[in-house]
Amino acid sequence: MAFLRSQSLSAVAVLLLLLIHGAHSFYLPGVAPQDFQKGDQLQVKVNKLTSTKTQLPYTYYSLPYCRPEKIQDSAENLGEVLRGDRIENSLYVFKMREPQMCNVVCKLKLDAKTAKEFKEKINDEYRVNMILDNLPLVVPIKRTDQEDSYFYQLGYHVGLKGLYSGVKEEKFFIHNHLAFTVKFHKDAVTESARIVGFEVKPFSIKHEYDGKWDEKIRLTTCDPHAKHTVVNSNTPQEVEENKEIIFTYDVDFQESEVKWASRWDAYLLMNDDQIHWFSIVNSLMIVLFLSGMVAMIMLRTLYRDISKYNELETQEEAQEETGWKLVHGDVFRPPNNSDLLCVYVGTGVQFFGMILVTMIFAVLGFLSPSNRGGLMTAMLLLWVFMGIFAGYASTRLYKMFKGTEWKKMALRTAVVFPGIVSAVFSVLNTLIWGEKSSGAVPFGTMFALIFLWFGISVPLVFVGSYVGFKKPAIENPVKTNKIPRQIPEQAWYMNPVFSVLIGGILPFGAVFIELFFILTSIWLNQFYYIFGFLFLVFIILIITCAEITIVLCYFQLCSEDYLWWWRSYLTSGSSALYLFLYATFYFFTKLEITKLVSAILYFGYMLIASYAFFVVTGTIGFYACFWFTRLIYSSVKID
Structure with a gap:
């Protein structure tokens, strides 16, 4: 009863937490459409200032931009x-369908x-x-390979640096004039x-004006009565001490045929998807082909083995x-x-459940990019609630090993993995805090995370x-x-280290192409949206982990080595090593991170x-081998 009371209290607590953090974005595919007259x-x-060079976000007002009174x-x-x-x-306020x-x-x-x-910030290429x-602000950039085709860059750069007017020294220039374009879809009836x-096109303009500065000042460098942006100055605004900077903006409204339900399509189609789709399909076909061959060989070989052993028993042949x-x-x-094996198997079950349910929600559209933070919120909450399956899986295995102290096992399952991750995360968060970045987790949010862990997940x-x-x-x-x-x-070739390292190659091969696009979306500030393909890749990963572990486990038992428990976990789990090596390769070939703190964060x-990938893939391989060994030894007659 105490457990049930604890569970009901935890349910109430998490509902309050959801209300505090606005978790409505977890449930809705997007915000409700708003009609404007x-x-x-x-x-x-x-929103935040971001840079792919530093990976450290800052608040907008960390720079001395124009501030509202409150x-x-x-x-x-x-x-x-x-x-x-x-x-x-x-201070950027528009009036609907009234150009300014x-x-x-x-x-x-x-x-x-x-x-x-x-x-x-300009030197670090902040946007x-x-x-x-x-809708996030984007800068349309014309493609060089296609006519009348654009791709969108999220946010505009704070400024730029370069040479001007024959000066040999590089100067810094700020984007102080913004030409906004708001596209709208009009209802013909209402x-x-x-x-x-x-959209926006940023400009650097050294504004000039006549007379004294007041609220009704008129600039001589741009025409307020023009229908489109007209700049009467070719001189950019330099960033230097004692320089005056005047921030201005235009806004134009354009009617569009795009309907509200499709307004995110342009944001999601930022890259050429042909290579993306072709590579994923090619990878899946190769993995499916290999998996089919492996399954066929294993089934035929096993069938022959079992038939032979049972035939020997019936003929009572005195053969060794x-x-x-x-x-x-x-x-x-x-x-x-x-x-420890029980702990990691339980944690893997928890992770597996979280990933599976998250992907189902994402495929159904509940976690689209229009829900900022929705994906991460869903993953955290699902991790918490999947704790019940982690405890069940670890203790079932623990009891099979003749264990009796289930409370200690439960505590280890609830603490070991989150504790290690929390230790690493705390160090990284301290570094972010030292850089005064908005990416540092505030104290209140840290308290909420600790509450989710100890108040809900552990019980x-x-x-x-x-x-x-x-x-x-x-x-x-x-x-x-x-x-x-x-x-x-x-x-x-049956050496444990060699066998384990070989076993991780195929599962990694099933995901490495998709991994490229995931890393790009995370570290190069792009949207990831092809959850359907990601779900297929996840299914292929499960099949691949299971089959490669079963094959190597079978070869191990045939060579009369019965220490398969840990090796089955490490065989498919070793794919995490290849993932980290690929992440290192990606860092040096695709990213332009130069700061030590940013590299440590990455x-x-x-x-x-x-x-986390090690825990998930290892658990898949372990359960596959566990099922396999029980199946084959229950299929032969043993005195």
């Missing part, structure tokens, strides 16, 4: 906070500190991110409109046993460090462990001898990802 006020919100933070869910999103109001030209936002005089801050009606696009049947008295002997692991321990122990199909059999000397997060 002509003249309605449109508030542009500013900065208001928008409500964000747990995933948004962990991503470093900081959505705030701004040469609007002055504010005037700023740079001192030594502010000039240095702008230069640093400014803005949001209008939940005359209301919905926003379907938000050979192959995998010979080790039937030792094959189910508990392994060394069996408690659920105990509930699962309690239920699992109450179940009858799993019975082995054959009895285990009291004295362990000596393992004969093995061939070089390798720290990829280490966590590889560790």
Whole structure:
């Protein structure tokens, strides 16, 4: 009863937490469409500054941009906070379908500190991110290989650096004039409109004006009465101490045939997908072909073995046993460090359940990119609730190994993996905090994560462990001898290290092409949206991990080596090593990270990802081999 009370209290607590962090984005495929009438006020919100060179996000107002009288933070869910999103109001305010030209936002005089801050962000290629009606701001860039075709860059650069007017020294220039384009789809009946696009073209303009500066000042460098952006100055705005910078913007409204339901299509089709799709299909076909051949060989060989062994028993031939049947008295002997194996198997079940349910939600459209932070929020919550399956799986295996202290097993299952990840994450978060980045997790969010762990996940692991321990122990199909059999000397290719390393190649081969696009979306600030293909790749990964582990396990037993428990876990789990090596290759070939802190962050997060991949793939391989050994030893007659 105590467990049930704890579970119900935890359920209430998580509901409160969801309300606090705005977890409505987890349930809805997107925000509800909003209809605007002509003249309605449109508030542009500013988000974080991002850079693919540093991977450290900063708040918009960490730079001395024009500020409203009161900065208001928008409500964000747990995933948004962990991503470093900081959505705030701004001075950029439009009126629906009313173009405005040469609007002055504010005037700023740079001192030594502010000039240095702008230069640093420009040098690190930071981009400014803005949001209008939940649509991110993009810069349309014309493709060089296709006519009348554009791809979109998320956010505009703070500025640029280069040579100007024959000066040999590189100068820094700021983008202080923004030409916005708001695309809308108009309803022919109600005359209301919905926003379907938000674009910008940034300019660096050294603005000039006559007379004294006041609220009604008119600039001589741009025409407020023009229908389109007209700049009367070819001089860019330099970033130097004591320089005056005037921030301005235009806004133009364009009617579009794109409907509100399809407005994200342009954002998601940022890259040429032909190579993407062809590579994935090619990879899947190769893996499926190899898996089919492996399955066919295994089934034929096993059928012949079982038939031979049973025929020998019926004919009562006094012949010495050979192959995998010979080790039937030792094959189910508990392994060394069996408690740790139980912990990792339980954690793998927890991860597997989280990934499977997350992908189902993503395929159904509940976790589309329009839900900022929705994917991460869903994964965290599902990880927490899958704790009940982790406890059940680890304790069931623990009881089969004749374990009796199920509470200790439950505690280890609930603490070991999250504890290691939390330790690495805390070090990385401290580094981010030292850089004063918005990517650092705030104290309140850290408290929420700890509450999710100890307040919900740990009790659920105990509930699962309690239920699992109450179940009858799993019975082995054959009895285990009291004295362990000596393992004969093995061939070089059956060496555990060699066998394990070979076993991880095929599972990694099933995912490495998709991994490229996942890494690109994470580290190069692009959207990932092909969850259908990702789900197929995940299914292929499961099949590949299972089959390669079964094949190598079979060869191991045939060579009379019965220590298969840990090796079955490590065989498919070794694919995580190849994943980390590929991440290292990706770092040096695709990224332009130069700062030490940013490099540490990259390798720290990829280490966590590889560790999680090891746990998932290892558990898949273990259960495949566990099922396989029980199947074959229950199929032969043993006295």
